[in-house]
Amino acid sequence: xxxLPSPVEPPPALExxxxxxxxxxxxxxxxxxxxxxxxxxxxxxxxxxxxMAAAIAHGQASxxxxxxxxxxxxxxxxxxxxxxxxxxxxxxxxxxxxxPARRFVLTFCLPLVAGAGITVALDRAGLHPLLxxxxxxxxxxxxxxGGAFSVRTVPVMGLCFMGLGxxxxxxxxxxxxxxxxxxxxxxxxxxxxxxxxxxxG
Amino acid sequence: MARxxxxxxxxxxxxxxxxxxxxxxxxxxVEGGLPDLDRVIHERLRxxxxxxxxxxxxxxxxxxxxxxKTTDGxxxxxxxRLEEAQYVVCQKRFEGRVPNTRYRLTPAGRRALERYLEHxxxxxxxxxxx
Numbered sequence: 609x610x611x612l613p614s615p616v617e618p619p620p621a622l623e624x625x626x627x628x629x630x631x632x633x634x635x636x637x638x639x640x641x642x643x644x645x646x647x648x649x650x651x652x653x654x655x656x657x658x659x660m661a662a663a664i665a666h667g668q669a670s671x672x673x674x675x676x677x678x679x680x681x682x683x684x685x686x687x688x689x690x691x692x693x694x695x696x697x698x699x700x701x702x703x704x705x706x707x708p709a710r711r712f713v714l715t716f717c718l719p720l721v722a723g724a725g726i727t728v729a730l731d732r733a734g735l736h737p738l739l740x741x742x743x744x745x746x747x748x749x750x751x752x753x754g755g756a757f758s759v760r761t762v763p764v765m766g767l768c769f770m771g772l773g774x775x776x777x778x779x780x781x782x783x784x785x786x787x788x789x790x791x792x793x794x795x796x797x798x799x800x801x802x803x804x805x806x807x808x809g
Numbered sequence: 810m811a812r813x814x815x816x817x818x819x820x821x822x823x824x825x826x827x828x829x830x831x832x833x834x835x836x837x838x839v840e841g842g843l844p845d846l847d848r849v850i851h852e853r854l855r856x857x858x859x860x861x862x863x864x865x866x867x868x869x870x871x872x873x874x875x876x877x878k879t880t881d882g883x884x885x886x887x888x889x890r891l892e893e894a895q896y897v898v899c900q901k902r903f904e905g906r907v908p909n910t911r912y913r914l915t916p917a918g919r920r921a922l923e924r925y926l927e928h929x930x931x932x933x934x935x936x937x938x939x
Contacts, residue, residue: 623936626929632853633860633926639876640861640868 639759646712646758648804650692654685655796662789671736675727678743678788685792696809716754719746738777740784744791745773759807765799849894850925854879854887859896859922862914867900870910888912896921 661681668674723746730738752766772791776784850856857877862868868876874884891897896918901910914922 623933626932626936629856630926630929630933633856633922636857636860636876637864640865 646762646803646807647689647692647696647809648800648802648807649809650688650695651800651803652797653688653692653800655793655798655800657681657684657688658792658796659789659794662785662793665788666785671734672731675731675736675739681792699809712754712758715756716750719750719753722746737781737784740788741773741776741778743773744769744776744787747791748773759803761799761802761806765795768795768799846928847921847925849890849896850921852887854883855891856925858884858888858891858912859914859918862897862912863919863922867911867913870912873912891918894918894921 658681661677665674665677668677723743726742726746727739730736730742748766748769748771750766751769752763755763755766769791772787772795776787779787850859854877858873861873861876870881870884870888873888874881877884888897888899892899894917895915897912898915899910899912901908903909
C-alpha cells in the first residue's frame, strides 16, 4: 500500500510553479540578451557554397588557385550572411546592427583580420598545408567569441570549428581539405538548420 | 573602503532579518495561497517583458513582440498595465518617417522583479526545507 502524504506537507505543485516561473524569467533574460538575428537559412546557403568550393578547390592544380577558390567562397559567404541578417532583422522588425548585433560583428571580425594577415604570411612561406587548420581555427574563434552575445547554438558551433581547426593543423593535406568541407559545408548546414528551426529563420 | 569596513554584526543582523522576511513570505505563500505576490508581474507575459527589459536598456515594441511571440494587441495591453504600475516607461519617437515605440524598465520595476525572484526562491527554500 502506498502511504498517504503527511497533511502538513505543502502541495508539490507550488514548488514546481515557482521553479517554472524562475525558468521562464531566465529564458526571457537569455533570449533578450542574445543576438537572434543570425540567419539560419543564410548559413545553410553558405554551407552549400562551402561544399561547392571544396569540390572546385580539390581539382585545382596549384595552391594559389586553391586559395583563390576559397577566398572567393568566403567573400560570397560573407555577403550571404549580411544579406540574411538584414533580411531576418527586417522581418522581425528589429534593427539589424544595434546593440548585441554590433558587438557580435565586431568580435567576429577581429580573428578574421588576424586570419588574413596569417594567410599572407603562410602563402609567402609556402606553408599552404597549414591554411585549412588556421582558417577553421580562427573562424571558430570568431564565432565562439561573437557567440557570447548570441544564442547558445552559435558559440557551440564556434567550438566545433575550433576543434576541426586544431585537428587540421596536424593532419596531412588531403585530410585537412576534407575538414574544410566538413566545417564550411557540413557544420554550416547543420547548425544553420538548428538556428533556423529554433530561432525564427 | 565602505564595503570592506561594513560592521559584521550589523550585516549579520541584516542577513537574519532578510532570512526571517523570506521565511514569512514563503510561509504565507505556502499556507495562504500566495497573498503577497505582486500580481502585476505574476502574469506570464508581463513577467517576460519585465525580465527581458532587466537585461536590455531599451527594447522596441517589435523586439518585445518577437521575443514574447505574441500579438500587437496582447503586448499593448500588458505593456500598458506595466506602465500604469510605473514598472516600465514608454517612449514614442520617429526614426525617419517610421514610428518607433520602445520601453525601459524603471527602478520600481527592477525592484518589483527582485522582490518577485526573492518570493519564488523563498517558496522553493521553504518547501524543500520541510
